[in-house]
Amino acid sequence: MDEQQPQISPEIQDLVAKTAQYKAELTSIQVDDPRIDGTVAVREPHSVLPNVVVSVQYNIANCPIIGRDLRGDTINYYNPPQYRALEGTGPKALGQDQLRELNDIEPESDGQDTHQISVKQDLEPLEDGREIGNTTVKELAETGRDVHDKEKLTDKQEKGDWWFIGMRVVRGPDWQGGNEDGGCGCVGTVVPVQDVESKSRIWVRWDSGVLAEYRSGREGGQFDLRIYDNAQRGVKHELVDCDGCSERGVVGIRWKCLQCDDYDLCHRCYNECRHDQRHPFMRIDEPGDEPGVEVPCRLGAKRFTAFGIFAGAKVVRGPDWKWQAHEGAIGSVGTVTEIEKHETADSSRTSYRSLVKVQWAAGNSNYYRRGFEGQMDLQYFKKASNGEFFIEHLPTLDATTCSSLFEIGDKVRLRDIDLTQLKDIQEEHYGWVEKIKNASPCVKNGNLLIQSAIVGDDSEVKEILTNHPDVANYQNQQGVTALHLAAHHGHLDVVHALVEGNAPLEQQDTYGDTALMFAAVGNKPDVVQYLLLVGSNPNTSEERGLTPLHAAAGQANDKCVQALLSSQVQKCDVNSQDINGDTPLLIAIGRPGDNKAMLGLLIEHTTDDGLRLLNHIGFNSLHYAAYHGKKYAVEKILKRLPSMINIAKRDGFTALHLAATNGYTEIVKTLLKQENCDISARTVLKRQTARDLAVEASHQECINILDAHGSLQK
Incomplete structure (x- = not known):
C-alpha cells in the first residue's frame, strides 16, 4: 500500500523557510x-x-x-x-x-x-492584582479571562445547573466532541458557565486544561456527558458501608447488589470488579434516590480506563491557579501524590475527592483544587490512570431533571454582610485575596520567557530574546525550557521564534524529554512537523527509553504518530524499545479502545523483525494483540507475517491460547482461519490446549468454536 504522506501546511512551510533564512544570516561574535x-x-x-x-x-x-x-x-x-x-x-x-x-x-x-x-x-497594580499596560500578569492571561469576568458570568447560570458544578465527567452516549477531552476515558470537571450566549449548556474544564460546552438534554434530548464521580459535590451515604473495602459511609455513587441481601459497594470497588460480576446492581446516585437505577451485570460490560489528574500524574499550573510561586519556577512540573477531600467547619459542606496533593521538584508539597466548587488549579502535563470503569453503567448528565438549588434564596446576595464575617467565609473557600501590591511580579528573564511561551505571546518572546538572547537556554528546576512548553501548548509562532533565537532543540528536562516529546505528548502535530523539519531528532529517548513515537502512540495521538513516521529529515526508529522492551506498536496495542488508523500506520511501518520483537515479559506483537483483544491488529499482523501464527511464548502460550483464555471469540475465529493454526499446541507448565484454557475460564462460545474446528480437522 502506498504510504500517504501528511500534508505540510503552507504556514509550516513558510516558518521552516524563514528559519532556514534566519540561520543563514546569523553572525558569530566572540x-x-x-x-x-x-x-x-x-x-x-x-x-x-x-x-x-x-x-x-x-x-x-x-x-x-x-x-x-x-x-x-x-x-x-x-x-x-x-x-x-x-x-x-x-x-x-x-x-x-x-x-x-x-x-x-x-x-x-x-x-x-x-x-x-x-x-x-x-x-501600580490594579485592585485585582494585574499590572497596567503590557505587563499584565500571565497567570490571568492564560485563563482567557480574569476572575471578575467569571463572577459576572455566574449570575447567568441556568437554575439547577449549579447542582453539577464540581462533578467529574466523561464522554456521554451522544458525544460529538472528537478528542478535545484528551481521548475516550479522559475526565473533566463541570465548571460555572463561561459564556452567557451558551448558558443552557454545561461547561467542562478537562484535566488537560481544555474548556468546552456540552449538551445536557435541553437540545433534542442529546447527552454529551456522563457523571464519572459526584463526590466533589459532597455526596455521602452516611448509613451505608462498603462491603468491598469497609469504607464507613459510601462517598459518591453507591452500588447495591440486587441478588445478595444488604450488599453495597463504593464506586471504586464496583469498578474494580469486587463481588460476583454476574450479579446485577442498582445504582444509587444520591442519598434518598432509592430504589435507584438498575444496571446489567458487569460480566462482559464495556470498560474504559479513566485518565486525568490522578495519583502519579505530572501537572503544571492550570487555569484557576492563584497560589503565586508555590511550585517554584513558573512552568515547573509536579507529581500528584494524593487525592483528598476539602473539609470545612460545617461538615455539610465537605467536598470529597476535590483536592490533590502535589510534590514539586523543589521538595515542597501543597494541596490544590481539582473540582472543588468547579475550580481547577492544575492541568496535566502527563495524565495518569485511575483504573477501569463501566462507562455504560454511569448516569448521563441530564440538566432537564435537576431540581433548582436556588429557587429559594435566588435573590440573596452577600452585599451588606460585615467585612470580617465575609473574610471568614471566603477564607474557608480559598477565596479572600488582599490587594496584591506587595506581590512582586516575576522579573527573572528566564521565567518571563517561560511565562510568555505558556500563554503564546510571541511578541513578548521575541522582545525578551532580542534583549537577552542567552535565556533561550534557560531551564527551570525540572530542566524545562520555554521551547518545551511552547511545543506542548501548540504555540507554533512561539516555537518558531524560540528556534530562531537558538533555543536548543535537543535540550532534555530532568526526565529526559525534549521539546519534540512535549509536542507529541500534547498532541500538537503541526509543532511536531515543524520541529522535525528544522532538525529535531525523533529518536531521542527519555529516562524510561520512551521516544516521541512511544509517547504519541501511548496517548493515541494518531496525527502525531503519522507526522513522526513520515519524517524525511531523520527517519524515526519504529522498532525502538523502552526499558520494558515495548515498541511503539506494543504500547498502542495495549491502550484501551481500537484506534485502527494508528495501529495500521504502526504495523505498516514496523519491520518484520520488529513485529517479532519480544518485550521483557515475552510477548511479540501478535501475542499482545491477541491478549488485548485487538482483532484489527491481529488481522493486519497475520496478513504481513502469517508465519507468526504458532509462535509460542516461553510458557508455551500461542496467540490462540491467549485469545481463548480471555474469551475473545472473534480473535479465536480469526486465528483458526489461518493455515496451519495449531489447535493442539500445549502450554509448558500444565500442558493445556487453547480449549482447556477456555473451559477453565468458562468461555462457552470459545469452547464451541474450538470444538467445531477440531471436528472439521478429523
Missing part, C-alpha cells in the same frame, strides 16, 4: 573579556547611537544554565542589513562615555537590566 559568569547580549538600537546594534555584556550569575567563564566562546546574533555592528565586542568597542550613556545603570547581580526593570516596578 565574547570579549567578560566578567566571571558573564556573557554578551544584542541590544536594540540606542537613541544615543542610531543605526547601531551594540553588543553589551551583563552579569547573569544566577542563570542556572551559564555557570562558567565564557571567554572565547561565540554567540550568534542577527544583524539586520539596515544596521551596522561596531567592530569588536563588549565595553572595549565603545568609548567609556558612550558606554555610560548606553548602559548607565550597573546591572544587578541576578542578571536583570535594572533600568528596564525599574519601569515595571514603578507600575
Whole structure:
C-alpha cells in the first residue's frame, strides 16, 4: 500500500523557510573579556547611537544554565542589513562615555537590566492584582479571562445547573466532541458557565486544561456527558458501608447488589470488579434516590480506563491557579501524590475527592483544587490512570431533571454582610485575596520567557530574546525550557521564534524529554512537523527509553504518530524499545479502545523483525494483540507475517491460547482461519490446549468454536 504522506501546511512551510533564512544570516561574535559568569547580549538600537546594534555584556550569575567563564566562546546574533555592528565586542568597542550613556545603570547581580526593570516596578497594580499596560500578569492571561469576568458570568447560570458544578465527567452516549477531552476515558470537571450566549449548556474544564460546552438534554434530548464521580459535590451515604473495602459511609455513587441481601459497594470497588460480576446492581446516585437505577451485570460490560489528574500524574499550573510561586519556577512540573477531600467547619459542606496533593521538584508539597466548587488549579502535563470503569453503567448528565438549588434564596446576595464575617467565609473557600501590591511580579528573564511561551505571546518572546538572547537556554528546576512548553501548548509562532533565537532543540528536562516529546505528548502535530523539519531528532529517548513515537502512540495521538513516521529529515526508529522492551506498536496495542488508523500506520511501518520483537515479559506483537483483544491488529499482523501464527511464548502460550483464555471469540475465529493454526499446541507448565484454557475460564462460545474446528480437522 502506498504510504500517504501528511500534508505540510503552507504556514509550516513558510516558518521552516524563514528559519532556514534566519540561520543563514546569523553572525558569530566572540565574547570579549567578560566578567566571571558573564556573557554578551544584542541590544536594540540606542537613541544615543542610531543605526547601531551594540553588543553589551551583563552579569547573569544566577542563570542556572551559564555557570562558567565564557571567554572565547561565540554567540550568534542577527544583524539586520539596515544596521551596522561596531567592530569588536563588549565595553572595549565603545568609548567609556558612550558606554555610560548606553548602559548607565550597573546591572544587578541576578542578571536583570535594572533600568528596564525599574519601569515595571514603578507600575501600580490594579485592585485585582494585574499590572497596567503590557505587563499584565500571565497567570490571568492564560485563563482567557480574569476572575471578575467569571463572577459576572455566574449570575447567568441556568437554575439547577449549579447542582453539577464540581462533578467529574466523561464522554456521554451522544458525544460529538472528537478528542478535545484528551481521548475516550479522559475526565473533566463541570465548571460555572463561561459564556452567557451558551448558558443552557454545561461547561467542562478537562484535566488537560481544555474548556468546552456540552449538551445536557435541553437540545433534542442529546447527552454529551456522563457523571464519572459526584463526590466533589459532597455526596455521602452516611448509613451505608462498603462491603468491598469497609469504607464507613459510601462517598459518591453507591452500588447495591440486587441478588445478595444488604450488599453495597463504593464506586471504586464496583469498578474494580469486587463481588460476583454476574450479579446485577442498582445504582444509587444520591442519598434518598432509592430504589435507584438498575444496571446489567458487569460480566462482559464495556470498560474504559479513566485518565486525568490522578495519583502519579505530572501537572503544571492550570487555569484557576492563584497560589503565586508555590511550585517554584513558573512552568515547573509536579507529581500528584494524593487525592483528598476539602473539609470545612460545617461538615455539610465537605467536598470529597476535590483536592490533590502535589510534590514539586523543589521538595515542597501543597494541596490544590481539582473540582472543588468547579475550580481547577492544575492541568496535566502527563495524565495518569485511575483504573477501569463501566462507562455504560454511569448516569448521563441530564440538566432537564435537576431540581433548582436556588429557587429559594435566588435573590440573596452577600452585599451588606460585615467585612470580617465575609473574610471568614471566603477564607474557608480559598477565596479572600488582599490587594496584591506587595506581590512582586516575576522579573527573572528566564521565567518571563517561560511565562510568555505558556500563554503564546510571541511578541513578548521575541522582545525578551532580542534583549537577552542567552535565556533561550534557560531551564527551570525540572530542566524545562520555554521551547518545551511552547511545543506542548501548540504555540507554533512561539516555537518558531524560540528556534530562531537558538533555543536548543535537543535540550532534555530532568526526565529526559525534549521539546519534540512535549509536542507529541500534547498532541500538537503541526509543532511536531515543524520541529522535525528544522532538525529535531525523533529518536531521542527519555529516562524510561520512551521516544516521541512511544509517547504519541501511548496517548493515541494518531496525527502525531503519522507526522513522526513520515519524517524525511531523520527517519524515526519504529522498532525502538523502552526499558520494558515495548515498541511503539506494543504500547498502542495495549491502550484501551481500537484506534485502527494508528495501529495500521504502526504495523505498516514496523519491520518484520520488529513485529517479532519480544518485550521483557515475552510477548511479540501478535501475542499482545491477541491478549488485548485487538482483532484489527491481529488481522493486519497475520496478513504481513502469517508465519507468526504458532509462535509460542516461553510458557508455551500461542496467540490462540491467549485469545481463548480471555474469551475473545472473534480473535479465536480469526486465528483458526489461518493455515496451519495449531489447535493442539500445549502450554509448558500444565500442558493445556487453547480449549482447556477456555473451559477453565468458562468461555462457552470459545469452547464451541474450538470444538467445531477440531471436528472439521478429523
